[in-house]
Amino acid sequence: MDKLTIQARPHAFSYQPNTSALIVIDMQRDFIDSGGFGESLGNDVSRLQKIIPAVKRLINGFRGVGITIIHTRECHLPDLSDCPDAKRYRGNPGLRIGDPGPMGRLLVKGEPGVEIIPALAPIPGEKVIDKPGKGAFYHTDLQEFLQDQHIETLFFAGVTTEVCVQSTMREANDRGYFCLLARDATESYFDVFKQTTIDMIEAQGAIVGWTATVDDILTSFHA
Ligand code: TIU
Numbered sequence: 001m002d003k004l005t006i007q008a009r010p011h012a013f014s015y016q017p018n019t020s021a022l023i024v025i026d027m028q029r030d031f032i033d034s035g036g037f038g039e040s041l042g043n044d045v046s047r048l049q050k051i052i053p054a055v056k057r058l059i060n061g062f063r064g065v066g067i068t069i070i071h072t073r074e075c076h077l078p079d080l081s082d083c084p085d086a087k088r089y090r091g092n093p094g095l096r097i098g099d100p101g102p103m104g105r106l107l108v109k110g111e112p113g114v115e116i117i118p119a120l121a122p123i124p125g126e127k128v129i130d131k132p133g134k135g136a137f138y139h140t141d142l143q144e145f146l147q148d149q150h151i152e153t154l155f156f157a158g159v160t161t162e163v164c165v166q167s168t169m170r171e172a173n174d175r176g177y178f179c180l181l182a183r184d185a186t187e188s189y190f191d192v193f194k195q196t197t198i199d200m201i202e203a204q205g206a207i208v209g210w211t212a213t214v215d216d217i218l219t220s221f222h223a
Contacts, residue, residue, distance in 0.1 A: 076098065
């Protein structure tokens with residue numbers, strides 16, 4: 001199969017659709033909706049809601065050409081045995097991971113807050129990875145899944161840019177995957193962190209990976 005090319009930053013990005021996958025990071029109610037984990041940390045969740053249409057367009061585009069789609073959700077076992085104290089007992093939030101909130105226990109598997117928002121819900125056949133860490137490779141079967149599917153290139157979208165998205169891109173980069181982040185399909189609670197993360201990823205000749213807009217990516221399908 002011929003390679004496709006995206007007008008990406010810091011320079012053009014080539015990939016083969018049949019060895020590519022889109023990873024949509026943590027577009028779950030706990031980060032996007034009011035009353036979840038993100039808001040419990042003092043964040044304005046409306047910032048993240050603004051990217052929903054762009055993420056939807058990206059997912060629909062990948063579905064349209066049959067490229068593998070993976071969704072992740074950050075969550076812990078109900079007994080919190082996979083939530084280290086260093087993660088739970090930090091800062092002074094009103095609620096901690098595992099505490100009951102308006103959408104169930106924060107970041108606990110099976111609770112309503114862990115569900116991916118309905119607008120971006122996975123469809124049958126799309127893989128959903130529950131991850132206890134910020135990176136999606138840590139304590140998950142992501143690496144085995146990608147190897148089984150012969151995936152070489154990963155496209156990224158989701159939240160938050162500098163936390164779970166960047167951690168996962170760095171893990172992927174170290175494992176040898178070509179990585180591209182959809183700049184307008186990711187968001188942070190902090191404007192400066194989003195921009196700085198994108199700058200860091202692209203710097204030094206794509207030290208972590210490439211970035212492009214959703215339009216740039218979708219255009220490459222029909223070149
Ligand atoms: N707090 C924050 O920015 N992010 C997280 O805690 N997790 C993810 O990024 N998914």
